[in-house]
Amino acid sequence: xxDLKIRIIAVGxxxxxxxxxxxxxxxSSSKIEKIMLSGDIIFCNLESPLTSEVNKQKSHYSKILNDxxxxxxxxxxxxxxxxxxxxxxxxxxxxxxxxxxLTKGLIDTIENLRKVNINHVGAGxxxxxxxxxxxxxxxxxxxxxxxxxYTYEALNKYPGCAPIYQKLIIKNITELRAKCDIIxxxxxxxxxxxxxxxxxxxxxxxxxxxxxxxxILGHHPHVVRLIExxxxxxxxxxxxxxxxxxxxxxxxxxxxxxxxxxxGIILQLDINPDKSLEYSTYSIRLNDYGLPKQAIEISxxxxxxxxxxxxxxxxxxxxQITEKSHEVQKKERKIKILAKIVIFSIIKGEFRNIVxxxxxxAWRHL
Numbered sequence: 001x002x003d004l005k006i007r008i009i010a011v012g013x014x015x016x017x018x019x020x021x022x023x024x025x026x027x028s029s030s031k032i033e034k035i036m037l038s039g040d041i042i043f044c045n046l047e048s049p050l051t052s053e054v055n056k057q058k059s060h061y062s063k064i065l066n067d068x069x070x071x072x073x074x075x076x077x078x079x080x081x082x083x084x085x086x087x088x089x090x091x092x093x094x095x096x097x098x099x100x101x102l103t104k105g106l107i108d109t110i111e112n113l114r115k116v117n118i119n120h121v122g123a124g125x126x127x128x129x130x131x132x133x134x135x136x137x138x139x140x141x142x143x144x145x146x147x148x149x150y151t152y153e154a155l156n157k158y159p160g161c162a163p164i165y166q167k168l169i170i171k172n173i174t175e176l177r178a179k180c181d182i183i184x185x186x187x188x189x190x191x192x193x194x195x196x197x198x199x200x201x202x203x204x205x206x207x208x209x210x211x212x213x214x215x216i217l218g219h220h221p222h223v224v225r226l227i228e229x230x231x232x233x234x235x236x237x238x239x240x241x242x243x244x245x246x247x248x249x250x251x252x253x254x255x256x257x258x259x260x261x262x263x264g265i266i267l268q269l270d271i272n273p274d275k276s277l278e279y280s281t282y283s284i285r286l287n288d289y290g291l292p293k294q295a296i297e298i299s300x301x302x303x304x305x306x307x308x309x310x311x312x313x314x315x316x317x318x319x320q321i322t323e324k325s326h327e328v329q330k331k332e333r334k335i336k337i338l339a340k341i342v343i344f345s346i347i348k349g350e351f352r353n354i355v356x357x358x359x360x361x362a363w364r365h366l
Contacts, residue, residue, distance in 0.1 A: 009039030016075035018245030092147035094122025122147025209233035240264035
């Protein structure tokens with residue numbers, strides 16, 4: 001790589017919750033070390049808090065909705081050394097597991113990252129901290145990175161994640177655009193195990209690029225989705241998993257997705273001196289421990305999938321399911337979910353859930 005270029009290496013979900021023998025981690029890291037070391041920014045979504053906290057989240061609405069199948073993730077504080085092995089220097093904490101072990105789990109994670117000089121974005125003690133960008137400058141080019149998630153929303157005086165509200169994200173992009181040359185947005189979004197992004201997700205990502213974002217890094221589905229070059233901006237709709245014990249999904253009755261969830265990609269982004277972007281991708285497969293195997297370059301394969309995005313974007317109607325459209329079913333499901341949240345919150349006295357819902361509605365209509 002030319003010294004005049006800036007390289008970003010980005011992967012998807014990373015969790016050390018599960019059985020990860022240290023020798024296997026060392027072997028896995030050495031196989032892809034050359035790729036990771038080539039980056040100036042090496043990024044992942046850290047999905048399991050680094051904490052010894054034993055008390056679990058019980059009141060947040062994200063744990064109410066599927067209480068019989070809830071997955072709680074955490075890993076030992078000493079797993080910060082494994083992040084070092086893969087040379088990560090910035091991680092997103094904006095995801096639906098970072099506060100599975102309450103505020104203590106989040107604060108412990110931030111502290112344990114600081115011990116090994118790894119930066120974080122997307123979560124903090126309040127909304128101001130959660131929306132504080134990671135800034136990186138090289139060769140006179142300033143890069144700003146922000147991260148957002150649908151759950152564990154931070155408030156002015158309450159810890160959590162920077163929430164995925166379109167107006168909030170665009171507001172932050174506009175503020176960064178005044179000083180940054182390149183803006184990267186990390187989104188923990190999309191339906192789990194869904195290989196194709198929905199039209200609404202494509203429209204959402206396009207709106208962020210139209211507002212000034214240069215790169216969007218998606219994760220959460222735990223499967224690889226398409227990459228799109230839209231108006232010079234690079235959108236990765238899901239990078240899949242990078243380190244994630246597949247048994248966690250299998251134990252949660254997700255056996256039918258076993259092959260898909262073992263896939264992931266390493267996205268290599270190069271920023272040229274003229275600030276234009278180039279990218280290539282490496283395919284990885286997770287072994288039985290949930291660790292990445294040897295990476296294989298597949299940039300042309302990803303490029304050839306652009307037509308799929310075009311077809312989804314320009315489809316007049318979503319696919320019909322039984323007698324109702326997919327969109328109608330989604331709206332009905334949302335109404336049922338909202339009703340369940342409100343009833344549970346009133347019974348349990350967890351009125352913060354209602355505040356969060358009102359806040360979400362307000363951001364959408366401001």
